[in-house]
Amino acid sequence: MMKALVFAEKADHFNRISSKLKEMGFEVHGLSFAEANADHLYISEPNYDYASITAAMEKISDDVGPDLVVFSSTKLGKEVSARFAQRKNLPCITECLNLEVEGSSITVSRYSLGGKTIAKLRTSLPGVIAVVADAIEPSEQSFQMNIQDFEIPVSNQIRTVSREEKKREAVGLREADVIICIGRGLRKKEDIELVKELAEKLNAEIGCTRPLSHDYKWLPEERMIGLSGEKVSPKLLISIGVSGQIQHAVGIMNSKTVIAINTDENAPMREHSDYYVVGDLYEIIPELIRNL
Amino acid sequence: MKIAVCVKEVYNLEQVKIIKETREPILDVPKKLDDLSRNALEEAIKIREKLGGEVVAISAGSPDLKKTIKEALAMGADRAVIVTDCSNSTPESTALILSKILEKDSYDLIIMGDASSDDYSGQMASRIAEILGLPQITFVSEIKEVSEEKITCVRDMDDYLEVVEADLPCVLSVTNEINEPRIPALKDILKASKKPVETLSANDLGVEIPQPYEIIENLAPEIDRRQEVIEGDAGDVARKLAEIIRREA
Amino acid sequence: MSVIDFPKNTVLTFSEEEELFRESVREFCERYIAPNWIEVDKRSEQNPMDIPVDIIKKMGEQGLFCIPCSEEYGGQGGTYTMATIAMEEIAYADPSVALAVYALLNTGWPFALELFGSEEACQEIIPEVAKGRAFFGIASTEPQGGSDVAGLKTRAEKKDDVYVISGEKTFISGVGEVQKLEWGGGWFTLARTGGEGHKGISAFALLARKNGELADGWEPTIYEDIGRHGLTTGGFKLTNFEVESKYLIGEENRGFYHVMEGFNLARIVVAAATIGASRWLLEQAVEWFRTRKLFGRNISAFQGVSFKFADLYARWEASRYFVYRASRLADKIYIEKDPSYKPLDLNVPVALAKNYGPETCVDLAEEVMKWYGAYAYTKEAPIFRAWLGPFSYVIGAEGAQNIMRLIIARDIIGREYLK
Ligand SMILES: Cc1cc2nc3c(=O)[nH]c(=O)nc-3n(C[C@H](O)[C@H](O)[C@H](O)COP(=O)(O)OP(=O)(O)OC[C@H]3O[C@@H](n4cnc5c(N)ncnc54)[C@H](O)[C@@H]3O)c2cc1C
Ligand SMILES: Cc1cc2nc3c(=O)[nH]c(=O)nc-3n(C[C@H](O)[C@H](O)[C@H](O)COP(=O)(O)OP(=O)(O)OC[C@H]3O[C@@H](n4cnc5c(N)ncnc54)[C@H](O)[C@@H]3O)c2cc1C
Numbered sequence: 019m020m021k022a023l024v025f026a027e028k029a030d031h032f033n034r035i036s037s038k039l040k041e042m043g044f045e046v047h048g049l050s051f052a053e054a055n056a057d058h059l060y061i062s063e064p065n066y067d068y069a070s071i072t073a074a075m076e077k078i079s080d081d082v083g084p085d086l087v088v089f090s091s092t093k094l095g096k097e098v099s100a101r102f103a104q105r106k107n108l109p110c111i112t113e114c115l116n117l118e119v120e121g122s123s124i125t126v127s128r129y130s131l132g133g134k135t136i137a138k139l140r141t142s143l144p145g146v147i148a149v150v151a152d153a154i155e156p157s158e159q160s161f162q163m164n165i166q167d168f169e170i171p172v173s174n175q176i177r178t179v180s181r182e183e184k185k186r187e188a189v190g191l192r193e194a195d196v197i198i199c200i201g202r203g204l205r206k207k208e209d210i211e212l213v214k215e216l217a218e219k220l221n222a223e224i225g226c227t228r229p230l231s232h233d234y235k236w237l238p239e240e241r242m243i244g245l246s247g248e249k250v251s252p253k254l255l256i257s258i259g260v261s262g263q264i265q266h267a268v269g270i271m272n273s274k275t276v277i278a279i280n281t282d283e284n285a286p287m288r289e290h291s292d293y294y295v296v297g298d299l300y301e302i303i304p305e306l307i308r309n310l
Numbered sequence: 311m312k313i314a315v316c317v318k319e320v321y322n323l324e325q326v327k328i329i330k331e332t333r334e335p336i337l338d339v340p341k342k343l344d345d346l347s348r349n350a351l352e353e354a355i356k357i358r359e360k361l362g363g364e365v366v367a368i369s370a371g372s373p374d375l376k377k378t379i380k381e382a383l384a385m386g387a388d389r390a391v392i393v394t395d396c397s398n399s400t401p402e403s404t405a406l407i408l409s410k411i412l413e414k415d416s417y418d419l420i421i422m423g424d425a426s427s428d429d430y431s432g433q434m435a436s437r438i439a440e441i442l443g444l445p446q447i448t449f450v451s452e453i454k455e456v457s458e459e460k461i462t463c464v465r466d467m468d469d470y471l472e473v474v475e476a477d478l479p480c481v482l483s484v485t486n487e488i489n490e491p492r493i494p495a496l497k498d499i500l501k502a503s504k505k506p507v508e509t510l511s512a513n514d515l516g517v518e519i520p521q522p523y524e525i526i527e528n529l530a531p532e533i534d535r536r537q538e539v540i541e542g543d544a545g546d547v548a549r550k551l552a553e554i555i556r557r558e559a
Numbered sequence: 560m561s562v563i564d565f566p567k568n569t570v571l572t573f574s575e576e577e578e579l580f581r582e583s584v585r586e587f588c589e590r591y592i593a594p595n596w597i598e599v600d601k602r603s604e605q606n607p608m609d610i611p612v613d614i615i616k617k618m619g620e621q622g623l624f625c626i627p628c629s630e631e632y633g634g635q636g637g638t639y640t641m642a643t644i645a646m647e648e649i650a651y652a653d654p655s656v657a658l659a660v661y662a663l664l665n666t667g668w669p670f671a672l673e674l675f676g677s678e679e680a681c682q683e684i685i686p687e688v689a690k691g692r693a694f695f696g697i698a699s700t701e702p703q704g705g706s707d708v709a710g711l712k713t714r715a716e717k718k719d720d721v722y723v724i725s726g727e728k729t730f731i732s733g734v735g736e737v738q739k740l741e742w743g744g745g746w747f748t749l750a751r752t753g754g755e756g757h758k759g760i761s762a763f764a765l766l767a768r769k770n771g772e773l774a775d776g777w778e779p780t781i782y783e784d785i786g787r788h789g790l791t792t793g794g795f796k797l798t799n800f801e802v803e804s805k806y807l808i809g810e811e812n813r814g815f816y817h818v819m820e821g822f823n824l825a826r827i828v829v830a831a832a833t834i835g836a837s838r839w840l841l842e843q844a845v846e847w848f849r850t851r852k853l854f855g856r857n858i859s860a861f862q863g864v865s866f867k868f869a870d871l872y873a874r875w876e877a878s879r880y881f882v883y884r885a886s887r888l889a890d891k892i893y894i895e896k897d898p899s900y901k902p903l904d905l906n907v908p909v910a911l912a913k914n915y916g917p918e919t920c921v922d923l924a925e926e927v928m929k930w931y932g933a934y935a936y937t938k939e940a941p942i943f944r945a946w947l948g949p950f951s952y953v954i955g956a957e958g959a960q961n962i963m964r965l966i967i968a969r970d971i972i973g974r975e976y977l978k
Contacts, residue, residue: 092467093467097449109402109520109522112430112432112433130428135333135530136531141522178472179462283541288539290533291537293538294537295539309548
């Protein structure tokens with residue numbers, strides 16, 4: 019049986035990835051910071067230092083002899099996957115959305131050309147990949163669940179002076195049935211109140227484009243939808259004042275129905291909409307609230 | 311302070327169009343210096359402005375690099391070393407080639423973008439640091455302090471912000487929030503053509519380009535939306551929308 | 560993303576440096592000009608003295624003024640073609656052409672100053688203009704008419720080491736800017752030092768304000784223009800205005816010849832600005848054609864629309880050739896100093912460009928407004944701004960269109976056959 023070795027700093031990511039690997043027939047080994055689903059799991063104290071984790075994965079990999087080493091494609095995961103792959107002189111593919119195994123090779127999909135296309139790549143094993151864990155539907159699998167403690171070797175290539183968790187609201191974008199997504203069509207921060215009123219009527223979560231969260235800081239980062247943010251799959255997504263650039267649009271492609279409101283009758287968003295309203299959000303939203 | 315900046319040429323993605331029928335991209339568009347490479351260069355130039363020294367732009371790519379590298383020189387790199395015979399490069403091969411060039415000089419800092427906006431692979435800093443046996447600080451959103459010996463940076467990670475320090479030499483990757491890259495002025499552009507560019511081939515460097523994977527396809531995702539346009543008086547539009555929302559939500 | 564895929568061109572080609580420069584100007588304009596031009600036009604329409612000083616300063620820092628002036632005077636050390644490229648791109652980002660005209664006046668006239676003016680005047684004026692701290696344009700037109708330059712009446716009397724100037728100038732760009740910018744500025748100014756006719760005219764670098772200090776004997780007025788509001792037009796009265804002789808440009812009584820070379824240079828970049836604005840208009844048209852449907856089809860399916868468009872597109876491409884032909888020729892004469900080309904060789908090429916570029920732009924704007932329909936007649940649609948701004952150049956700024964025709968006819972048919 020082929021063996022896979024997994025590292026994910028978040029148990030939820032770990033479980034999504036391990037269930038997928040199990041489904042594909044791998045024996046799953048892994049390193050995690052909390053209990054998670056695997057056949058053989060090494061649990062250690064949390065550690066966010068690339069050098070230490072790379073060294074730990076090297077050690078475990080030397081013991082296990084995996085065919086495939088899988089990381090969660092977070093920033094930490096990408097950083098470690100590449101350093102590990104280089105140390106082992108292996109190919110590595112990050113940001114994988116999908117994976118399939120065929121004999122001794124693996125096929126993955128990932129965005130290419132800045133999100134304009136999806137590339138399908140095949141590489142032979144052994145190899146390293148970093149997977150976007152949220153893109154995987156978790157499935158019920160049974161694991162041997164041999165668990166042992168592990169001590170990650172300490173490295174001090176770089177020294178951490180301080181670490182501060184980002185203040186995060188619990189945002190339920192991924193679970194939401196209705197999402198209202200706002201973009202730069204909104205003129206000022208105060209206008210979000212108008213959108214909130216609509217969101218309350220619809221029991222919707224509010225998401226946004228990158229400029230609103232990263233440039234203007236009107237909304238927290240975790241509300242950003244797109245290539246570098248959340249990928250959402252609501253029943254209904256209402257997109258307001260969003261141009262629909264591909265880096266944003268890839269985040270909404272799994273929505274069942276998309277409505278967009280935009281003054282520009284030809285914005286790229288049109289192509290990504292089921293209903294495309296040409297009009298001014300400041301005229302339409304108040305009317306819409308009245309009609310709901 | 312001797313700083314190397316690894317820069318990448320990318321297709322001008324805004325101009326890449328998709329053939330509707332086959333969903334294939336049309337790559338017959340000009341190349342340019344990647345945006346994140348420009349963030350890296352900007353940061354290197356700022357350090358040079360403070361501490362003095364040299365900024366060297368290093369790149370591996372296609373023969374078009376002879377032209378695109380001018381953008382880096384115009385922005386303010388003092389010279390460049392380019393490898394122009396690796397159009398079909400992968401992170402694996404690029405890391406090998408860039409490291410070969412980097413080994414030839416002793417750099418205090420090696421800076422690059424945290425990813426490139428075309429492939430978003432994000433492996434380069436880790437791979438190069440590993441090959442050269444150097445520490446790495448990735449996803450840097452701010453350099454707090456830098457001296458000839460030591461650097462202190464803020465890293466912008468998924469869930470946390472981290473302040474870390476490392477001794478030099480060190481490899482950095484920067485996020486696009488770190489700065490707003492300068493736009494070269496005419497004087498800088500005129501100066502750029504006089505700056506030295508060393509052009510090498512992978513062969514010169516003794517690197518065999520590995521081809522660790524095969525691209526099976528590269529197509530635009532299928533978009534299959536109704537695209538029904540609704541126009542008119544705000545009141546009518548709102549009534550229609552309310553109906554659709556009630557049906558779909 | 561650009562709306563139109565322009566055809567490939569192997570005749571009108573640009574060097575690597577020129578392309579890089581175009582890209583850098585484009586990027587600057589996308590960041591600082593395109594998002595603001597409508598606001599600037601609206602604000603200055605309310606109050607002409609509401610001058611976009613911040614943008615001018617930024618443009619100065621980016622090196623968009625005094626492009627062909629030499630670096631020793633604080634210029635950019637570029638070519639005239641580079642100036643032309645910059646003006647095309649600035650006007651594409653601000654099709655009211657206000658900012659492009661600011662930039663082109665402050666490129667063409669400081670360069671003319673460098674060609675004929677004294678070392679001292681250049682050292683003093685050009686660096687400030689280059690930084691966006693001073694304005695330097697042209698003051699030729701007078702109340703009795705602009706086209707007849709040789710008939711001007713403003714007089715300059717020499718007294719010891721100064722010229723004492725009295726008279727009136729009208730329709731002069733930059734009268735507000737000179738008062739508002741940090742340092743000040745003035746004009747390449749014509750006044751009569753000798754007898755009647757073109758051989759009695761001299762040119763002066765007349766500074767109405769320098770180092771923040773207004774000069775005596777200068778009384779300005781500001782007009783309310785119908786377009787390109789971001790740049791002021793005004794007039795001024797000169798009463799015993801004293802100009803030191805170091806500010807005499809070139810030789811006494813040869814001002815007419817010097818200014819004609821200056822006009823040739825300025826007209827190239829004027830035409831460049833109008834082809835930039837036209838490119839914006841063409842894109843507005845194409846975007847509209849691709850969305851607007853009437854009688855069940857795109858409006859461009861009607862040949863009455865699409866053929867008109869094709870004609871105007873052809874005129875635009877032709878204008879571009881005229882403009883760059885003239886700029887390349889200017890480079891031969893003034894930058895490369897190739898002895899096989901003379902300043903007079905510019906007359907016809909420049910007149911073609913200045914005649915064709917602005918007229919195409921204005922005709923195009925008018926058609927685009929009609930294609931857009933009633934919406935274009937509201938102030939919400941910005942197209943009229945790209946009509947009224949460039950209109951200044953068919954009315955006569957930097958030389959009336961008929962004067963351009965006169966130059967073409969005169970030089971091609973022969974001066975003696977036109978008498
Ligand atoms: C590597 C990379 C990754 C990226 N990742 C992401 C990502 O994950 N998520 C993301 O969102 N972006 C991402 N971006 C940025 C993305 O390319 C776009 O710049 C961004 O999505 C644009 O945001 P926007 O639609 O809000 O703004 P704009 O593009 O400015 O669009 C605003 C829209 O509002 C419309 N509008 C204006 N006024 C009104 C009105 N009164 N009523 C109705 N409509 C109006 C306009 O017509 C326009 O279409 C990424 C970019 C890069 C390079
Ligand atoms: C916005 C704006 C900015 C300006 N800025 C400046 C500036 O900065 N400096 C400056 O000096 N001037 C400036 N001018 C003035 C400009 O140079 C004059 O408008 C121009 O020279 C024409 O002069 P005029 O308006 O007095 O018209 P006139 O000379 O009176 O001409 C009126 C009409 O007669 C026609 N005409 C005149 N002579 C002939 C002829 N020989 N053959 C055939 N037709 C003829 C013209 O084509 C025109 O249609 C500006 C004008 C405008 C509109």
